[in-house]
Amino acid sequence: DAGVIQSPRHEVTEMGQEVTLRCKPISGHNSLFWYRQTMMRGLELLIYFNNNVPIDDSGMPEDRFSAKMPNASFSTLKIQPSEPRDSAVYFCASRRRVATNEKLFFGSGTQLSVL
Amino acid sequence: AQKITQTQPGMFVQEKEAVTLDCTYDTSDPSYGLFWYKQPSSGEMIFLIYQGSYDQQNATEGRYSLNFQKARKSANLVISASQLGDSAMYFCAMRETSKTYGGSQGNLIFGKGTKLSVKP
Numbered sequence: 001d002a003g004v005i006q007s008p009r010h011e012v013t014e015m016g017q018e019v020t021l022r023c024k025p026i027s028g029h030n031s032l033f034w035y036r037q038t039m040m041r042g043l044e045l046l047i048y049f050n051n052n053v054p055i056d057d058s059g060m061p062e063d064r065f066s067a068k069m070p071n072a073s074f075s076t077l078k079i080q081p082s083e084p085r086d087s088a089v090y091f092c093a094s095r096r097r098v099a100t101n102e103k104l105f106f107g108s109g110t111q112l113s114v115l
Numbered sequence: 116a117q118k119i120t121q122t123q124p125g126m127f128v129q130e131k132e133a134v135t136l137d138c139t140y141d142t143s144d145p146s147y148g149l150f151w152y153k154q155p156s157s158g159e160m161i162f163l164i165y166q167g168s169y170d171q172q173n174a175t176e177g178r179y180s181l182n183f184q185k186a187r188k189s190a191n192l193v194i195s196a197s198q199l200g201d202s203a204m205y206f207c208a209m210r211e212t213s214k215t216y217g218g219s220q221g222n223l224i225f226g227k228g229t230k231l232s233v234k235p
Contacts, residue, residue, distance in 0.1 A: 024161070043206065043225040078163065089158065100148045100212045101167055104223055106160035 002026075004043050006107035014115050018080040021110045022071055023092030031095040033104060034067055034077050038088045046090075049075065050098065082114045118142065119226035121199045121209050126218050135182065136192040138207030141209045146212035149190040150223060151181070154204040163205075166190055197233045204228045 005024040013019055025032050034046040049059040049069045057067070057079055064083070069075040089111050093104040120139045125157040128134035136212040140149065151163040166174045166181045182191040194201055 042227045045222050048222060061220050091160065093160075100146065100210055101165055103150060103162045104160075104166060105162070106152075108157075111158075 004092055004105050004107035005041055005088075006110050008110060009089040009108065010111045010113075012113045013082055016081040017030065017114075019082045019112060019114075021067075021077040021090050021092075021112070023075045023107060024049075025075070025087055025092070025094030026096075027073065029094035029096050029105070030072070031098060032069060032075050033095070034075070035093065036061070037091060037109070039115065040077050043091070046077070070072040079112075082112075083114045084114045087112055087114050118224045120211055121205075121207055121226035123229045124169065126226075126229055127195045128194075128231065128233055130199060130233055130235050131196055133193060133195045134192070134197055134231065136205050136207075136231065138192065138226060140188050140207070140209050142188075142209065143212050144211040148210045148212070149181070149183070150208040150210070151179070151190075151192045152206045152225075153201075154206065154207065154228070155200075156203070160206075164192070164206050194231075199235060201234050202231060202233045204230050 007022045021029050032049045035043050036046055042071050042087045046059045048055050050067045065079055067077045089109045091109045092107045095102050095104050118141050147164045147168045152159045153163050154165050159200055164174050164176045164179045164181055166183050173183050178195045180193045206228045207226045
């Protein structure tokens, strides 16, 4: 299995630009999560999809952030316009099913730097 | 209040020795799951071990074991015979069953992590 695939691995952009992060979950997994990791706040959930439907987006910081999952094998997280405080590592994770003991499989993350 | 507390920002251990990484949690849900993940300097998050709140025995996975003390709400990770490759950040996480099928669909709540450094 290829695992969760994220792209790009690194993104450097200027303030005000649009940024799009991409994720391909593991085939057969029906849940997808977007997390953000910073030194100050640790790992925070941004949004969660189940069967391609957004279930919980309460972690999305503001309207500048949006996420889509048009099909079971692809999701995007978009930031428009980007700001320096958005600089962080963004992780995508997938899960096979909804259960207490079901672990999350993480992608390698996207290191975002907004100058 | 923090749901997951990892009180050790950094730890050192000598190669081949055992080390315990602390994790305490806060929940009123009688059913929950506890996870440990490793994050090496390369950045990926690697699942290590899982403990269910109703599991009768402490979880073990190779050199990793979980010292689960339910009454104290602690789930410490024990790494035996440390290796240089164990140097990494370690995160404790919890999922509450009451939220697993609700709106949050069982989001994993993570602690702030412990940075483990293994000395040769």
